[in-house]
Amino acid sequence: MTEVAMCASQVALRIRPLSDAEQEESGTIVAHRVDDQMVVLMDPMEDPDDILRANRSREKTYMFDVAFDYSASQEEVYRATTKGLIEGLISGYNATVFAYGPTGCGKTYTMLGTDKEPGIYVRTLNDLFRAIEETSDDMLYSVSMSYLEIYNEMIRDLLNPSSGFLDLREDSKGVIQVAGITEVSTINAQEIMELLMKGNKQRTQEPTAANQTSSRSHAVLQVAVKQQSRCRDVLQEVRFARLFMIDLAGSERAAQTQNRGQRLKEGAHINRSLLALGNCINALSDKNGNKYVNYRDSKLTRLLKDSLGGNSRTVMIAHISPASVAFEESRNTLTYADRAKSIRTRVKKNLINVSYHIAQYTNIISDLRCEIQRLKKKIADQASRQVNSDRADIRHVQGNYRIPAHCCLEG
């Protein structure tokens, strides 16, 4: 059974604060957030006194689904971009969130964040587990997580880096899978965060001229959720969905980062996959919808095939610096993000109906008996907690109550 709906990708734009280095260079600010959705970029090279170009506007305006500047908190960015995907996820809708932008513009800050200001990964997982907890009396969930990086067109398992390079395979339903990836099953947010932090230490990072801790790879966190009713029935509905959260490598130009040798080679691979991503976005956003979309040009686009043009709600968070020195990069990023707004995906609930054979009825009956026992125990525990708390209240009242002296009768 399928419920299909057309869904526009959501594109958000985040302008980070001026960095110390940009402030030292006394860089002026050329990117401004005008309101919730509008961003203006001013060309610092155009001379307002140039009479030949007096009629040309120095400003270009861009509209997004939501725009943030230096004043936006991590919680605000999370709420406006990702929080809304969670309900869909536990109902069987796939979702993807990816951070795009030049190096040092805040992608890792938005996705991973810091201990004090956690990013989208932690907030999403906390809310997902809370939503699961709230419905766990009726529903049975299984959640698994994997974390990988694509570095120089090779896939590495960040939860088990010693496993070597992994391959992409398409399963019988056309869904791309990473063969041999570690999948951790848990619904404990703390446990997942520890794994994520450990995995992140394995991520390929190097200082470049543009960012001291530049991520040189695309990092992909995948969370798979399976849901079914606790009440096993002869005909049962099972829902599946997966959420991709992706921190892309920086879309920098080699000239700006002064890259040489290995860094230059990395840059070429990064640019190749981001170019492939850009080509897919261009083809998908074609108004007539008749351009060929080539996902096969890079591992990144193969992995994101469903997220971009298939069955997924997709959110892109583009990042820019506000500084005049970053004008070219900002303009490219804004153009890239602007194009991504026209992408439409066809989302459908991932449901399968499992009908059990008569031979399995005894199992179903035994499961239902276990469920009755579990619920009986839960009711008994709640009742005993209530009795204990009533007793404690009575003791408290008795302790506070003193019999007035004049009420004492002498014998």
Ligand SMILES: Nc1ncnc2c1ncn2[C@@H]1O[C@H](COP(=O)(O)OP(=O)(O)OP(=O)(O)O)[C@@H](O)[C@H]1O
């Ligand atoms: N919104 C923000 N508020 C405060 N600090 C920020 C913000 N965005 C980024 N920063 C800081 O800017 C620096 C660079 O950010 P970050 O590492 O997230 O960039 P990046 O886009 O992931 O870069 P790369 O592609 O090189 O990995 C970090 O020190 C980060 O803490």
